[in-house]
Amino acid sequence: MKKTAVVTGASSGIGEATARRLAAEGYDVVAAARRRERLDKLAAEVPSITPVTLDVTSQESVDALAASLSRCDVLVNNAGGAVGLEPVSGALVEDWQRMYDINVLGSLRMTQALLPSLIASGDGVLVMLTSTAGLVSYEGGGGYCAAKHAQTAMVETLRLELVGEPVRIIEIAPGMVQSEGFAVNRFRGDAEAAAKVYAGVPGPLTADDVADAIAWTVTRPAHVNVDRLVLRPRAQAAQHKVHRVTS
Structure with missing residues (x-):
C-alpha cells in the first residue's frame, strides 16, 4: 500500500510545491488548506493528490x-505566515495572536491529531517548516520570530519525548524564499513593498528548492533523522547579510 503524506498550507507556495514533489516521489498526498478552489485545481493536475479543506x-x-x-x-x-513589520513597541496584539495561532498552535493541533497515526505507521515522519527567523531574531520581526522560535522549541521537545518511537522529527528552516504571497501578506497586501525585499538579490530560494529539501529528508532511510536542515540562497550569508546587485 502506498504511503500517505499530509501537507498543510498546500494551496500555494512551499506547501503546493511540497505536495507536488511528494506525489512525484510516490506518495498519496492529502493537500490541505483553506482555499479549496486552488486545491481542486492542484488535484486535477496531479491524480495522487487529494484536496481537503482545512483551517489549522x-x-x-x-x-x-x-x-x-x-x-x-x-x-x-x-x-x-507573517503579518506586519512593526517594532515590538508598536506591534498589534492581534497580529501576534494570528501568527501564533497559525504557526504554533496550528502545528500543535495537527501534530496531536496525527501523531498516533504516524507512530502506528511504523516509520512516521513529522516535518516542521520553521525559518531562520526561529534561530536568529531581527528588527521588525518580533512576532514572527517569536512564533518560529516556538515551533523550533516544539520540534526539539518532540524529539526528546518521542525517542524510541518509530517517528522521525525533522525541522526545515529556510532563509530568504521568494514564494507566492508570503511577503505580500506580511506587508498587508502592498505588492510594491513586498517586491523590494527581494530587489537585487541574485537567486533567492524558490518554493521548489524548499520542497526538494523536504522530500530529501523524508525519503532518507528510516534510521536516519535530519534534525535540522537550514537552507539559504548563496546571496544570503546571514539574516542581516544579503548580497544585492545594483543596476
Missing part, C-alpha cells in the same frame, strides 16, 4: 481531517 486554527477542522484518514505516514506542518 480550528480544532474541529483539524479533527475532521484526522478522522477522514485511514493512515498517515508523513505530516508536513507547513501552514504559517
Whole structure:
C-alpha cells in the first residue's frame, strides 16, 4: 500500500510545491488548506493528490481531517505566515495572536491529531517548516520570530519525548524564499513593498528548492533523522547579510 503524506498550507507556495514533489516521489498526498478552489485545481493536475479543506486554527477542522484518514505516514506542518513589520513597541496584539495561532498552535493541533497515526505507521515522519527567523531574531520581526522560535522549541521537545518511537522529527528552516504571497501578506497586501525585499538579490530560494529539501529528508532511510536542515540562497550569508546587485 502506498504511503500517505499530509501537507498543510498546500494551496500555494512551499506547501503546493511540497505536495507536488511528494506525489512525484510516490506518495498519496492529502493537500490541505483553506482555499479549496486552488486545491481542486492542484488535484486535477496531479491524480495522487487529494484536496481537503482545512483551517489549522480550528480544532474541529483539524479533527475532521484526522478522522477522514485511514493512515498517515508523513505530516508536513507547513501552514504559517507573517503579518506586519512593526517594532515590538508598536506591534498589534492581534497580529501576534494570528501568527501564533497559525504557526504554533496550528502545528500543535495537527501534530496531536496525527501523531498516533504516524507512530502506528511504523516509520512516521513529522516535518516542521520553521525559518531562520526561529534561530536568529531581527528588527521588525518580533512576532514572527517569536512564533518560529516556538515551533523550533516544539520540534526539539518532540524529539526528546518521542525517542524510541518509530517517528522521525525533522525541522526545515529556510532563509530568504521568494514564494507566492508570503511577503505580500506580511506587508498587508502592498505588492510594491513586498517586491523590494527581494530587489537585487541574485537567486533567492524558490518554493521548489524548499520542497526538494523536504522530500530529501523524508525519503532518507528510516534510521536516519535530519534534525535540522537550514537552507539559504548563496546571496544570503546571514539574516542581516544579503548580497544585492545594483543596476
